[in-house]
Amino acid sequence: MLDPKFVGDTIAAIATPPGDGGVGIIRISGKDARAFAATVFRPGSHTFVDFIPYHLHYGHILDGHGHEIDDVLTAFMPGPNSYTGEDVVEINCHGGRAILAAVLHEILHQGARLAERGEFTYRAFMNGRMDLTQAEAVAEMIHAPTKAAMHLAQVKLSGVLGKKIRELRTRLEFLRAQLVVAVDFPDDEVECLSPEELQQTSAQVRNEITLLLSAVDRTKAWREGALVVLVGRVNAGKSSMMNALLGRNRAIVTDQPGTTRDYLEETINLNGLNIRLTDTAGLRKTDDAIEAAGLKIGRELMDKADLVLFMIDGTIPLPADALETAESLDPEKTLVVLNKADLPLFNSGNAVPLLASNIESVTVSAKQGTDIDRLCERIRERILQGAGQPDPDELAPNARQAALLRHALEELEGLEQDTALGIPYDLLSVRLESACDLLSGMTGEITSNEVLNAIFDSFCIGK
Structure with missing residues (x-):
């Protein structure tokens, strides 16, 4: 379980799948990432002075006795323009298990902490490099069973779904602001939102949420x-x-x-x-x-x-x-x-x-x-009856996101019914606030630690 008090630590982990392969990657993230990597890295070129950002440097990783473990390619990516938003170093080794374990051991020996599941992506989320829909899309990309599922995850990873949700929430927040004006200045000559306009705008947002939800069933077979x-x-x-x-x-x-x-x-x-x-x-x-x-x-x-x-x-x-x-x-x-x-x-x-x-x-x-x-x-x-081939730009929420959208849909339906019944605006604003909070939960702007831990605990270590 991720503990916010450890977010300032420098973390490290093997970022490639278990087993033997041609290449394996050790990822380091945190304020001491470059210093830890520099301590165990011996450059292959006599002209090397320091890691040049976003360049691959050839050299060797040494153990505590100065013995070579492996010849590697090392890249340094300074924050905030890195995956996690922190200083990041990636060491490309040969992909043998013993080699990767030995290199990781040396990095941890320098003072880095072994990363928790999903902690690299968690830091990216916490540092504003991505919203929660994008973070979840990372896991969906990794586990995509088909090429179509991969494309559906890519769309969300690009931030399009998060952008759409924020746009819908902004429209609802505007309604809330107008309701507040109507409640706070009931006797003033202030231009106020009419019940008909309130219902119309709510219905427009509700229809767009319904359209997003329709993609859940339509793409289920491709995604799962x-x-x-x-x-x-x-x-x-x-x-x-x-x-x-x-x-x-x-x-x-x-x-x-x-x-x-x-x-x-x-x-x-x-x-x-x-x-x-x-x-x-x-x-x-x-x-x-x-x-x-x-x-x-x-x-x-x-x-x-x-x-x-x-x-x-x-x-x-x-x-x-x-x-x-x-x-x-x-x-x-x-x-x-x-x-x-x-x-x-x-x-x-x-x-x-x-x-x-x-x-x-x-x-x-x-x-x-x-x-x-x-x-x-x-x-x-x-x-695939009725589903067909998914649109490359299809926005397909996952199960958690769909649940939040359904609850938001219920709140908007209730809002429109209450408006028709003449319920006072101060009570209607409660419905709007709930719908806005549900949409914020999709992007992670309002999300409990329990939900965050459930999401990132499903990641592999190293991502």
Whole structure:
């Protein structure tokens, strides 16, 4: 948890992911960053006098005994024109774990403190280098599952969302100022905001908030990926289908019923869309406690799924219990997969009872790979139904931001209703103040330490 009393410390951390790589970076930030780096750095050029800002300097990092640890490239970025707004030094080493640990040890030995999770970005926020929407966008960039999600995060990282929110809040603050005038000078001849103008301006801001919120659902699949769950009776071919979609043998495939007793989950990418593909236990009555627990989990996953692939063995009539399960599913988020089209006993008529329920079906052979590409295409189209490809300039709030916007929307709706009822202006200003505070919470101008810690604790160390 970040403690404001330590913000003045000079901090250091490994800024690249764990593991071995060609290059690894040690980041240092704080008033002593340059001094600490200079102490352990031996320049490779005899003309070197001091770190030139925004230049790479070649040299070596030495340990406490003067022995070389690694040859490096070092860059110094003075504050306030750095990522954190403080003096920052980045040391580019070879990416071995032992090398990075050794270089970091020497920096910490000079007096730097190991950075907390997200502390570099936290300092950038505290020093005014970015607002909270931009800070959150940093994490969203790092964890973006798709190129589209990366672009959505980039838009917010540029500050466009924060700017939009501040513009909306400014309009509401202007309304508050006019209400204050009306309350403080009720008998003076001061031009005052009419109830109609108050409602009109509130409605305009509310409509723009509604537009921002509409992007949350529209871009959810691109930002977070989608959950696709394979369900069906035992031996319907769910595990074979999972292997076919993955292009490799991930699930065990046998003729023995009940092979999948829990659930398996893997990620696939369908033309830029991330899919969490989950294979559940086959539907059947069982006295096996483990299998029964797996079936319970499968039902919970079906409720959470963005799309359910209901697998049917096309060589046998649809059993009554399978039909009962299928009919309980939402046709809008269900796709029937009629499997085993390669076998002589296959009969597409076995899917007729389900087709009567207006559930779309696709015929495939998971074992032979027949029409798997067509199935993938339909999965992608069904998940993105009504969403389409996101606009490169789309403003898509995250879950925390969307919650604040919804609350602000409620306050504005209440404001307009109260205005129509003739509620006094001094009481109406309470609604406006609440809406303004909620918008300020989005950009971080009014945000509790608990919220800040929750946000930055989700970052990796070194960012």
